[in-house]
Amino acid sequence: MELKHVSELVGAGKDIESAYWELVVKDIQDTCKLLEPIYNETDGEDGHVSLAVSPKLANDTKGTIEAAKWLHNMVGSPCVYMKIPATDESISSMKEVISLGISVNATLIFCLPKYEAVIDAYLDGLESCGMTDLSKVSSAAAFYISRVDVTLDKKLEQIGTAEALDLKGKGAVAQAVLAYQLYQKKFSGPRWERLENRGAKKQRLMWASTNVKNPSYPDTFYVNSVIGPDTISTFLVQALQAFMDHGILSRTLDAKVSEAQDMYNAIEKLGIDWSSVGSELEHEVLDSFTKSFDNVLECMQKKAMSIYSFQKHV
């Protein structure tokens, strides 16, 4: 299929959102073709492409399931991950989507209780999947890092005691270290082994938001601090360049677990509720995703209309 211009799609009677999805699906199909060799070489472990369902469906369980099924079918590649945010409503949809054999990037995870719910949705989904070989279904859980510190650091500054100020810049990594412990616990033992015997793949932890937002922290701080087996790091270009230049490749993620637990507890003792921090961030980021989505549609509409009316007048 040739990539059509938005004005052609709108001229052919498509509404702007349908035109958007047509362009996005084509783009994702092309990217899947590029990554399919990696997907095949690694037996489906790597080489995935994420396609996000509309952020407007974040609180709509059924709508998310339908959108994921439709988009997965439209793309038609095993490489595609349906990217679904970890809101309470969407976590319910993840179980159903996984049970249909559709791979999922569970995104916008900011706290441990949400992360555990995401893992459970994956395990429940695999258990109720009718396929005998589960090896074609996979998932990544995108746990955010730097944004957590931005929110925590503000709260610690407001508390303002020496103990609080000393914990600045430590919470996000401490929470990530504990997330990795949870990953190891949940993906071991009899429940997991039963699924593994059916070919199931572990849901890998994917570190999102790894770029440093506070300029007083070293630019490789987050990437250096969350290195461990079976995890995925995402990078913005600057963070990748910084890591390639002076990053330290060493297994940090489970090197200081009890220290991380102490920091996590100390932050809680100061009256900071980790789940509330998570919900605050979830709302903030979803809101920004929705604004960006609306903005893209608005720009496409303007572009389509200007080209369409120009063509009508020549």
Ligand SMILES: O=C(CO)[C@@H](O)[C@H](O)[C@H](O)[C@H](O)COP(=O)(O)O
């Ligand atoms: O969405 C995912 C994973 O699902 C991430 O890769 C995500 O795109 C990026 O890490 C973030 O958007 C960048 O993080 P931030 O700087 O906006 O906090």
